[in-house]
Amino acid sequence: MTGVTTVGSMSAALHEAAAGDEAAFTRIVTAYHWDMVRVAFGVCGEPELALDAVQAAWLVAWRKLRNVHEPDRLRSWLVAVAANEARDIVRHRHSGSVVELVLEPPDADAGDPAAEIDELDLRNALAHLKPEERSLIALRYGAELDSTEIGPLLGISASGVRARLSRIMGRLRKELDDV
């Protein structure tokens, strides 16, 4: 999350941007663009698609800012919009994996629970997930939202978010964790 942003400053920006103030909207874009790109990238796995998704998300945001009544939820709402746009782009672009599967290189750290997860392994594991599952992962571990924040954004309960994440993480654990 961008460090200079405060809820107070964003509250004013949100109010002004909702009224059509482009300078205020620019402040919002500056504050949250990177968060949105990260989440969209987590869903798409491709930089250009992520940028396209975020641009589409800003279009949605500009039109619907008036619907955001709680400034402290602006960031979570924006990253969710970006995740939704990214998911739609992936679904309509191709129904398969987002990255090519590559044969695993030898892993000297296999079996060490403290070892870092190899990026290639991670990308392959993410490619096996559905776009909506990558959305959940991106919102939880990319945007670092908790289940009570994610639930309302996706129209499901917090317990439902936890259950789904638990299931997805179980599958990732099998793929990525040899322990």
Add this chain to the structure above:
Amino acid sequence: MSELDLFEARFAAAYRRYLDKAPRQLDAAAVVRTVTAQPRGRAIAWPWTFRPLVLRPAQALAWLVILGILLALVAAGIFVGSQHQRPALAFVCPPGSTSNTPGPVDQVRPPGFSGMAFDRRAGRLVTLWDTETWTFDVCTNTWLQMHPTQEPPTSAVGPLVYDVDSDVTIGAFGPDEAPGNMWAYDLEANTWMEKGPFAPFAHPILSSLSFYDPVSGRVVARADDGDDDTLGLALWGYEVETDTWIPMSPAEPLVIGPHYEFFAYDASVDRLIAYARTWGPADAIGNRQFGTKTWLFDLRTGTWSGTDAVTPPNFSAGMWGYAPGIAYDEAAQRTVMMGQGYSAAYDASEDRWQMVYETPTEGPKCGTRPECLQAPDLLFDSVNERLIVYGGFFASADLDFADIMAFDTRTGDWTVLLAAPQ
């Protein structure tokens, strides 16, 4: 969220490093100019790339799709209204699906099926026959036996309810007719999980799983209060993750006299809709005076409220008829009843019943048209946005109904999804 375990922490760290490789360049002013000045549907260049004003075909297609979705959403908001909520992670049939074409009649299928649930994340009906688990794909209209490693050890299959939050189909299975234990079927993992006992109702007779409550995210079991004269309910919500039953607001009993009733949950008003038929004493030649009324039950407060809607008298049960099918049609936002040669739909927002069809020759003379079905089961197919109709029988032909059909209450169109085996 609970504290991260070791693997989750490793994953989170690796994932954040991965996301850090997302493109960082940004010209915020250019983004804003693009967004605020953009006429819809025109090819544009995004400001962080500074590339020529040309989109690749795939990108142009993606943008057309996005704009189409946006326009469709706007149109849906105007024409459908704000209360019709679609799940954020809804399943859609893949391109080339044949959801309007009957499935192959010679396909392998379960010998029979009764209680079914619709797994809206997978676009499949889920059912059990004996101890076999089967699913029916509404995009291809084909059955598939699932062969999970463990299946509920019973041939007594009651209602199944799909838990949207948890993405599992919930059932209660026990030996013989006993409610037994709760089971949850994860279609994606093809796994049944046995849980604890059924809800601790004070009057377990006439209790069963009933519907999914999107507000609490729980599957609700319902029991009659045991009093023939009162419209009373006992309700428990089941949370599968923790395998716990949570009592819902105690119902305020309502005395309406001898009656029977049929329920469906209407998400648009967050109420249980009850079609209640009462009867008075018989006259000298055995004729009884019947009355019908529609009641709404507020799950959150446990209170009933009567409606002024003129309630169709056509749906009876018990010794005078066969229980009609009832389900909430999410697409039309109406509660639909079907049976005895009639179908009617209740719009709670307008407090109005509307006849969907009335057969000119009801009862034994009706024939074997789908409108003539007695006691069908209904459930809503959220993928194709129509009701699935199965089960029941044709009284005139003494014939069980073994087809699976779809019915669109808005158009009155019937679609054969799978014909009965030859």
